[in-house]
Structure formats: C-alpha cells, structure tokens
Amino acid sequence: MCICLMKPGLPGMPHKGAAMTTTLSALPAAARASSQPKVKGVQHWSNALFVLPFVLVYIALLVVPVVTGLWLSLNDVDVLSGDRAFIGLANFARLWHDDIFRGAIRNTFLFVLMTTPAFVALGLALALALNRQDRVGTALRTIFFGSSVLSVTIVTLVWRLVFMTDKGLLANVMHSLGLASINPLTSSALALPAIALVTVWWIIGLPMMLFLAALQQIPEEIYEAAAMDNAGRWRTFWSITLPQLRKTVALVAIIEVILQFQLFGQAQLMTNGGPNNSSRPLVQFIYEAGFQQWALGYSAAAAQVLFGLMLIGVALQMWISKRGQTQSGEST
Amino acid sequence: MAGIQLVGVNKRYGGTEIIPEFNLEIESGEFLVFLGPSGCGKSTLLRMIAGLEPVSAGQIRIGGQDVTASAPGERDLAMVFQHYALYPHMTVRENMAFGLRNVNVPAAEIDRRITEAARMLELEGMLARKPIQLSGGQRQRVAIGRAVVKEPGAFLFDEPLSNLDAALRNRTRVELARLHQRLKTTMVFVTHDQVEAMTLASRIVVMNRGRIEQMGTPIEIYRKPATRFVAGFIGSPAMNFIDAIPVAAEADCIKVRLADGTELQTGVPTQAARKDAKLVAGVRAESLTLDDASPVRGRADVIERLGERTLVYVTLSNGHSVVAQAHRESPVASGDLVGLHFEPEHVHLFDEAGLAWHAA
Structure with a gap:
C-alpha cells in the first residue's frame, strides 16, 4: 500500500512553507519498517484515551456495584456490628423457602405482564391517533406526555384520592351508576391491577413518543404506493405500518420490561405491598429486607434474583424479536 | 390502455393558485411527458391524475370515466415514484404481488404476471431479495415491475430516473422506451430533464408556473419553440x-x-x-x-x-x-x-x- 505524507516545507526547499509529498513506497524498506509500527502504536493508545473516561465511570458505577452485590449475596452481613461471614448459597436457599419472596416474584411477573402489553398497544394506538400536524394533535401529545413528568408521590396521591373509599372519583362514578363503591387498593384481587392502571396512566407518554418518532420515519411515498396498490386502511396498517414499527415495538417492550420489573414507588406509596402481600413487588421486598430488617446479604441475594429474571426477560424478548426478523428474512 | 382527459383542472393551496384552469387530452397509448422547471406544477398535476392530491376544481377522466372523486387504487393506474417507494420489509416478489392480492387476483395469475415481468425486466434472480439488498437501478426496475404486473390502463412516472447515476439513467431510459413499445400503454412521465423528455416522449407538454407553455412533438418544440421560455429551456447548450x-x-x-x-x-x-x-x-x-x-x-x-x-x-x-x-x-x-x-x-x-x- 502506498501512503502519502504531507510535510510542511523543509529548509532548503525552493518555497518556504510549500507542501512536500513523500511516498512511503519510495522510502528504503528499513525506514518503512522503523516508522510504521511507531505511528500505529501512538494512534492506538491515543484512541484508547477517548474511551477511558467512560470505561472508568462504567467500572465505578456498574461493574463494582454488581460484583459487590454478588459478593454480598454470598455473605451473612450484620450492618450494625459490621460483621460479615461467608455462607455460600444459604441466602438463596432461604429465599427459595420464603413465601413472601415467592409472592413478590409472582406479583412482579403479573405486573410486568399487565403493563408491558398495555404500554405497547396503548402507546401505539395513541401515537397513531395523534400522528397529525395540527394544533389539536400537538396539544393532545403534550397532555399525554405531561403526566410522565410528574413525580411518583404526586401521581400516587392523585390516584389515592381517585380510589378513596366512598369519597373518591371512582366511588362517585359507581354511585352514580347505582353500584356499590369499591376501593381497589383494599382488595387483594384488584390492588395490583390498580397499581398497573396508575403506572400506565403515569408513563404512557414515553412509548407514545417512541412510536410517534418511528411513525414519522416511515416515508409518505410508501403510503402513497399502498394507496395506488388499492390497500385499505386496515390492510395498510397491518401490511405497511406495523412491519415498519417492529423494531420500535421490540424497543418499547424491552424498555418497559426492564422498567416495570423495578416497580417500587407506586406499590410502596399506594398499598405498602398489601393487602396481604398481594401487591408487594420484588424491589419492595429487597428494600424492606435491606433497609428495614438490615439483612443486607439476604437483600442482595433477592436483588441477584431480580437481576437474573430481568436478564432472562430481556434475552427472551430479544430472541423473539430476532427470530421474527429471521423468519421474515429481514436483513439487518 | 386508457386515454386521460383533464378538464378545467385547478389546484389551490389556501389562497395560492398553483395550477390555473388546465385542459389537456392525453391520447390512449401515448407517451406524454410533462417537462418544466422545479415548482412549475408538473408533479402536482401528475399526483392529481393519480388521486394522491385532490383537485380544487375541474374534472379528471380516465378511459372516459369521471374519476375526480375516486380513490387512487380505483383509477386503473400504476405509478412509479421518484424514490422507488418499495415496501422495505417485503421481498421483490411480495412488493410486486401486494397490489394484486389487494384486488383478489388468483395466486396462479399473480405468479404468471410476476414471472413475466421479472423476465422482461431481468429481475428473475432477485425475487426473493429485499429492496435493501438491491442497487438503485435494480430498485427502480422493481418499482417499474410492480407497476407492470398491475396491467393498468395507464402508467404514471414521477421523475423516476432522477435518483440514478448518468450511465444508469441512460440505460433505464432506453428500457422505458422499449417497455412503451412493447406494452403500448398510455404513459405519463414527469421530468425536468429535457433529454429524457426529448428521447422518450411522443408528445411533450412544457409547463411554466402551472400553465402550458407549449405542447407538441419533441422536434416541433425544439425547432419551433412557442415562447422564449421554451426556447431557453429546451436544448443544450441553451439557445x-x-x-x-x-x-x-x-x-x-x-x-x-x-x-x-x-x-x-x-x-x-x-x-x-x-x-x-x-x-x-x-x-x-x-x-x-x-x-x-x-x-x-x-x-x-x-x-x-x-x-x-x-x-x-x-x-x-x-x-x-x-x-x-x-x-x-x-x-x-x-x-x-x-x-x-x-x-x-x-x-x-x-x-x-x-x-x-x-x-x-
């Protein structure tokens, strides 16, 4: 290969400052051998420096806590005395026999199953309805996204008022329909679905925005071609829009699975895990074990289980979406 | 084959009149080219014929039938777009079959038409590929194939060669001319490239600011330009x-x-x-x-x-x-x-x- 180096003017050159072109292939072989690796090595190290800040932060804030958590889960840690004893997998064995922990896993899974499809379906429906360039569309997009910026304390406070027994909005509506009022937060069967409803209401804006962004990426010409091809509205949706959104559907599902596995604030503030542990999620279990019962090793073990479940969930989702792409022959 | 009549067609965006009253009769089997500079209204006119743009006033007739209020798919037309507009998630075969399936053409007939079009456009080895796996020229051939299999009354081309490099543009131009000779179907072609217009058209409509400056055969327009605008627009180097x-x-x-x-x-x-x-x-x-x-x-x-x-x-x-x-x-x-x-x-x-x- 011939590499050309542009050098600034050298002493003795006819024009001071004029560029001189040297062709490496014209240099003696020994000179090439001595100069090339040196240049390569310098470039290699300078490149590594660009990623060093990120790597350091990544190690400090992610790798170290994960490894520490894993190590803690294998120990019996007494926070007050500072004693620590290695007990192997004993914490995990204890978790296996803990009914409350198993209930928390069940609740967390149920919550993810209730919310994630709702985020995908509702987010897409809202995006389709509000994908319009007029003032009404803009106003509605702002309103639907607006709730996402509220803090969990405000959201849960508002919804506790809505669900308030006999006086809340829900009770008033049911009274007006001639039905007996009910507070879902006090019902073992309805507490978790109620928290799921609140969560969907709260952060439906993000999936909606992701779908809107994806919808606006679809070229208008494709829809015009579909119109020329006699495709009706549903045919266009199923055959053109939905396949174009497949990657966004996978993205929204993965984001929501990760987020909803970490349910905590809403359950803590609305039901405190009750009634009868029916709405206690895994993160609340971890919190209570670690910061109320001060069983850090036990809490860390539960956190490892959550980590593993999330990993499995996301891997499963990615596998399904990748399999879908392979089956339809889509090139990446 | 179908003739197209534009009767008093008018297009306004708000208070701005893009195309004043426009009258034109396109003969059945004719290769008519709308030629003009950017913004002269030629693409808008084509889109109005296709039904992708509503007309503000006037009437569009295709094959003698008033289609002014008809949906694009009901006009017996096929369109080739500037940026191909292929369905990216479908194979070449699926792209070509999509329009036929929508009107319930039997599977055997769909296969026959696709095989024939693929042979004509040299797409036989590419039917299982996705558009992303094709070059620009191949994509444009697929877009043409998608139009051909519909066996429409008329073809509409919206600057279909403008995304191709010079050599490919010349080749595709010749292929289009051959296609017209073979199918003898009405073709309406929009371009700002006078070479495309001169080489393909049986009749050219030179447009300026939404109006017809001149209409005639390529040689008539070249030899006897009706206005200074036409004289300056046609010919290289310019007059x-x-x-x-x-x-x-x-x-x-x-x-x-x-x-x-x-x-x-x-x-x-x-x-x-x-x-x-x-x-x-x-x-x-x-x-x-x-x-x-x-x-x-x-x-x-x-x-x-x-x-x-x-x-x-x-x-x-x-x-x-x-x-x-x-x-x-x-x-x-x-x-x-x-x-x-x-x-x-x-x-x-x-x-x-x-x-x-x-x-x-």
Missing part, C-alpha cells in the same frame, strides 16, 4: 439570445440590427411578426457557426471539445456572450478573434411578450 431592433424588411423577411450595429437577415416573414420596437433574436449553437468573412465578430473565450463537435463561447464586442458550434477538429483557440455566421432560416425572433416568430 443564444441577442437583443435586436427591426430594420427595413428585405425579401419579405425581417432584418434586425444587433447591438454592435451589424445587421442580421432572418427568415422570419415580415407580416408574421409584431412591429415591436425591440426584439430578441434567438439562435441555437448548431445554427451559429464560425465564419471569418462574417461582419459579426467576437473573441473566443472558452473552447469545449466534446468529441463529435466543438463548442466555442464567444464574447461579442458589446459584451454579450454566445455559444457557437465548430467542427470537431476546428483549430480555434481561446483568445482568437472569430466571425459568426447566423443561418437565417434558423434565427427565431421573440417579441416583448416573449412570443416566438420563426422562419417560414
């Missing part, structure tokens, strides 16, 4: 325009005086032209040749040797620049003083309104 003042008529034809005082005999009949005080003489490079004996003189600035001919850019004594044509092996060099010979029968005159007058 030379030189300010001129009419002087006494000679041999029933108008004689004009150029700005440098030289007089130029034209072939334009005296009675034909308006008696305007100011005219513009127009002459194409191939009718303006080097002649040392000519009184019209100038200095050669730039010489372009194109192989089959030589173009000479000459600055006249009054500062006007014109392009003349010389023999391919002409010894003319930059800086030479040259004389210019105007062929009187190929000199056009344009009056102050921009209307053209030609030699009889």
Whole structure:
C-alpha cells in the first residue's frame, strides 16, 4: 500500500512553507519498517484515551456495584456490628423457602405482564391517533406526555384520592351508576391491577413518543404506493405500518420490561405491598429486607434474583424479536 | 390502455393558485411527458391524475370515466415514484404481488404476471431479495415491475430516473422506451430533464408556473419553440439570445440590427411578426457557426471539445456572450478573434411578450 505524507516545507526547499509529498513506497524498506509500527502504536493508545473516561465511570458505577452485590449475596452481613461471614448459597436457599419472596416474584411477573402489553398497544394506538400536524394533535401529545413528568408521590396521591373509599372519583362514578363503591387498593384481587392502571396512566407518554418518532420515519411515498396498490386502511396498517414499527415495538417492550420489573414507588406509596402481600413487588421486598430488617446479604441475594429474571426477560424478548426478523428474512 | 382527459383542472393551496384552469387530452397509448422547471406544477398535476392530491376544481377522466372523486387504487393506474417507494420489509416478489392480492387476483395469475415481468425486466434472480439488498437501478426496475404486473390502463412516472447515476439513467431510459413499445400503454412521465423528455416522449407538454407553455412533438418544440421560455429551456447548450431592433424588411423577411450595429437577415416573414420596437433574436449553437468573412465578430473565450463537435463561447464586442458550434477538429483557440455566421432560416425572433416568430 502506498501512503502519502504531507510535510510542511523543509529548509532548503525552493518555497518556504510549500507542501512536500513523500511516498512511503519510495522510502528504503528499513525506514518503512522503523516508522510504521511507531505511528500505529501512538494512534492506538491515543484512541484508547477517548474511551477511558467512560470505561472508568462504567467500572465505578456498574461493574463494582454488581460484583459487590454478588459478593454480598454470598455473605451473612450484620450492618450494625459490621460483621460479615461467608455462607455460600444459604441466602438463596432461604429465599427459595420464603413465601413472601415467592409472592413478590409472582406479583412482579403479573405486573410486568399487565403493563408491558398495555404500554405497547396503548402507546401505539395513541401515537397513531395523534400522528397529525395540527394544533389539536400537538396539544393532545403534550397532555399525554405531561403526566410522565410528574413525580411518583404526586401521581400516587392523585390516584389515592381517585380510589378513596366512598369519597373518591371512582366511588362517585359507581354511585352514580347505582353500584356499590369499591376501593381497589383494599382488595387483594384488584390492588395490583390498580397499581398497573396508575403506572400506565403515569408513563404512557414515553412509548407514545417512541412510536410517534418511528411513525414519522416511515416515508409518505410508501403510503402513497399502498394507496395506488388499492390497500385499505386496515390492510395498510397491518401490511405497511406495523412491519415498519417492529423494531420500535421490540424497543418499547424491552424498555418497559426492564422498567416495570423495578416497580417500587407506586406499590410502596399506594398499598405498602398489601393487602396481604398481594401487591408487594420484588424491589419492595429487597428494600424492606435491606433497609428495614438490615439483612443486607439476604437483600442482595433477592436483588441477584431480580437481576437474573430481568436478564432472562430481556434475552427472551430479544430472541423473539430476532427470530421474527429471521423468519421474515429481514436483513439487518 | 386508457386515454386521460383533464378538464378545467385547478389546484389551490389556501389562497395560492398553483395550477390555473388546465385542459389537456392525453391520447390512449401515448407517451406524454410533462417537462418544466422545479415548482412549475408538473408533479402536482401528475399526483392529481393519480388521486394522491385532490383537485380544487375541474374534472379528471380516465378511459372516459369521471374519476375526480375516486380513490387512487380505483383509477386503473400504476405509478412509479421518484424514490422507488418499495415496501422495505417485503421481498421483490411480495412488493410486486401486494397490489394484486389487494384486488383478489388468483395466486396462479399473480405468479404468471410476476414471472413475466421479472423476465422482461431481468429481475428473475432477485425475487426473493429485499429492496435493501438491491442497487438503485435494480430498485427502480422493481418499482417499474410492480407497476407492470398491475396491467393498468395507464402508467404514471414521477421523475423516476432522477435518483440514478448518468450511465444508469441512460440505460433505464432506453428500457422505458422499449417497455412503451412493447406494452403500448398510455404513459405519463414527469421530468425536468429535457433529454429524457426529448428521447422518450411522443408528445411533450412544457409547463411554466402551472400553465402550458407549449405542447407538441419533441422536434416541433425544439425547432419551433412557442415562447422564449421554451426556447431557453429546451436544448443544450441553451439557445443564444441577442437583443435586436427591426430594420427595413428585405425579401419579405425581417432584418434586425444587433447591438454592435451589424445587421442580421432572418427568415422570419415580415407580416408574421409584431412591429415591436425591440426584439430578441434567438439562435441555437448548431445554427451559429464560425465564419471569418462574417461582419459579426467576437473573441473566443472558452473552447469545449466534446468529441463529435466543438463548442466555442464567444464574447461579442458589446459584451454579450454566445455559444457557437465548430467542427470537431476546428483549430480555434481561446483568445482568437472569430466571425459568426447566423443561418437565417434558423434565427427565431421573440417579441416583448416573449412570443416566438420563426422562419417560414
């Protein structure tokens, strides 16, 4: 290969400052051998420096806590005395026999199953309805996204008022329909679905925005071609829009699975895990074990289980979406 | 095959009139090209024919039927878009079959049409590929194939060659011409490229600001441009325009005086032209040749040797620049003083309104 180096003017050159072109292939072989690796090595190290800040932060804030958590889960840690004893997998064995922990896993899974499809379906429906360039569309997009910026304390406070027994909005509506009022937060069967409803209401804006962004990426010409091809509205949706959104559907599902596995604030503030542990999620279990019962090793073990479940969930989702792409022959 | 009639078609966006009352009859089997600069309304007109753009007033008839209010898919048309508009998640075969499945064409018939179109457009080895796996030229062939399998009454092409490189554009142009000869279906083609228009069209409609400037066969438009706009738009290099003042008529034809005082005999009949005080003489490079004996003189600035001919850019004594044509092996060099010979029968005159007058 011939590499050309542009050098600034050298002493003795006819024009001071004029560029001189040297062709490496014209240099003696020994000179090439001595100069090339040196240049390569310098470039290699300078490149590594660009990623060093990120790597350091990544190690400090992610790798170290994960490894520490894993190590803690294998120990019996007494926070007050500072004693620590290695007990192997004993914490995990204890978790296996803990009914409350198993209930928390069940609740967390149920919550993810209730919310994630709702985020995908509702987010897409809202995006389709509000994908319009007029003032009404803009106003509605702002309103639907607006709730996402509220803090969990405000959201849960508002919804506790809505669900308030006999006086809340829900009770008033049911009274007006001639039905007996009910507070879902006090019902073992309805507490978790109620928290799921609140969560969907709260952060439906993000999936909606992701779908809107994806919808606006679809070229208008494709829809015009579909119109020329006699495709009706549903045919266009199923055959053109939905396949174009497949990657966004996978993205929204993965984001929501990760987020909803970490349910905590809403359950803590609305039901405190009750009634009868029916709405206690895994993160609340971890919190209570670690910061109320001060069983850090036990809490860390539960956190490892959550980590593993999330990993499995996301891997499963990615596998399904990748399999879908392979089956339809889509090139990446 | 279907003829298309546009009757008093009008397009407005709010208060802005894009296309004033537009009337045109496209014959069945004709290859008609809408030619004009960007923003002249040619694509809007095509989209109105396709039904992708509603008309503000007027009527569109296809095959004798009023389709003004019909959906695009109900007009028996197929369209090839500028950016191909292929469905990216479908294979070439699925792209071609999509429109046919929507109207419940039997599977065997779909296969037959796709096989035939693929053979005609040399797409046989690509039917299982996705658009992303194809080159620009192949994608455009697929887009054409998607239109062909529909066996429509008329094809609409919206600048289909503008995304292709020069060599591929030439090849695809020839393929389109062959396709028209083979199918003999009505084709309406929109372009701003005069070469495409001249080579493909059986009739050209030159448009400017939403109006028809001239309509005719390519040769008619080239030889007898109706207006100064058409004369300047058609032909490469563009027609030379030189300010001129009419002087006494000679041999029933108008004689004009150029700005440098030289007089130029034209072939334009005296009675034909308006008696305007100011005219513009127009002459194409191939009718303006080097002649040392000519009184019209100038200095050669730039010489372009194109192989089959030589173009000479000459600055006249009054500062006007014109392009003349010389023999391919002409010894003319930059800086030479040259004389210019105007062929009187190929000199056009344009009056102050921009209307053209030609030699009889």
